[in-house]
Amino acid sequence: xxxxxxxxxxxxxxxxxxxxxxxxxxxxxxxPADAKKLxxxxxxGAEQQQDGVKITLPAVTDQARHVPMRVSVESPMTEQDHVxxxxxxxxxxxxxxxxxxxxxxxxxxxxxxxxxxLLQTQVVVAAVEMSDGSVRIGKARCKITGGAGxxx
Amino acid sequence: MRNRLHVKVPRTAAKGDVIRLMxxxxxxxxxxxxxxxxxxxxxxxxxxxxxxLLNGREVFRADLESGTASDPYLSFxxxxxxxxxxxxxxxxDGDQRFEAEAAIEVMG
Numbered sequence: 217x218x219x220x221x222x223x224x225x226x227x228x229x230x231x232x233x234x235x236x237x238x239x240x241x242x243x244x245x246x247x248p249a250d251a252k253k254l255x256x257x258x259x260x261g262a263e264q265q266q267d268g269v270k271i272t273l274p275a276v277t278d279q280a281r282h283v284p285m286r287v288s289v290e291s292p293m294t295e296q297d298h299v300x301x302x303x304x305x306x307x308x309x310x311x312x313x314x315x316x317x318x319x320x321x322x323x324x325x326x327x328x329x330x331x332x333x334l335l336q337t338q339v340v341v342a343a344v345e346m347s348d349g350s351v352r353i354g355k356a357r358c359k360i361t362g363g364a365g366x367x368x
Numbered sequence: 369m370r371n372r373l374h375v376k377v378p379r380t381a382a383k384g385d386v387i388r389l390m391x392x393x394x395x396x397x398x399x400x401x402x403x404x405x406x407x408x409x410x411x412x413x414x415x416x417x418x419x420x421l422l423n424g425r426e427v428f429r430a431d432l433e434s435g436t437a438s439d440p441y442l443s444f445x446x447x448x449x450x451x452x453x454x455x456x457x458x459x460x461d462g463d464q465r466f467e468a469e470a471a472i473e474v475m476g
Binding site for chain 2: 281282283293304306309310311312313314315316317318319320321322323324325326327328329330331332333334
């Protein structure tokens with residue numbers, strides 16, 4: 217049986233040597249570039265503006281399996297000017313896609329809440345498709361503390 | 369009981385009001401990444417399609433991927449102009465289907 221001290225030393229050695237343990241972790245989490253590609257696919261590559269989208273996430277949480285998230289978009293939600301879709305992507309999850317929400321003028325207010333999983337501390341991105349074809353982006357960072365992430 | 373479906377709809381509203389609707393489904397939402405105690409990876413199984421209809425007309429739809437937490441919960445808004453019945457549908461992998469209805473009375 218290993219003592220606590222020995223286990224800690226071993227963990228340190230494995231991390232320092234960059235052995236398969238560390239490699240596995242990297243493999244399981246996608247790179248932000250994948251998320252960018254996914255966002256481009258979801259939004260059809262339209263030019264992205266950076267205003268009017270607000271993501272609310274806890275700044276720090278140890279409950280990575282159930283992270284409450286609210287996305288709200290400034291929009292009058294009329295026939296002429298409304299939100300068509302909200303795509304949410306987590307850059308460093310093994311599968312970056314979180315969800316897509318489809319809205320219409322009958323929603324009256326462009327705001328949704330749900331709970332998401334985050335593997336590690338990262339930036340969550342929401343890409344919002346507007347009725348005029350433009351795309352708006354909102355970002356929020358959430359720090360995950362303690363234990364394993366929410367995807368395993 | 370597994371797979372219980374909860375919905376929350378106000379009983380009454382004024383014409384033109386924007387009301388908040390909520391729905392939660394008890395479902396494991398297996399991401400396909402989780403390892404079970406026996407070391408095997410739990411196969412992916414999601415309740416990935418959510419739809420809300422008012423009197424048969426779709427008012428909100430969501431495609432949920434594996435980044436959505438287990439026991440998925442959704443809240444969204446709808447402007448109501450007439451009384452009617454909200455229908456909440458969750459469709460999952462392997463022909464899982466969960467539905468619930470809630471009526472609303474719109475005054476004025």
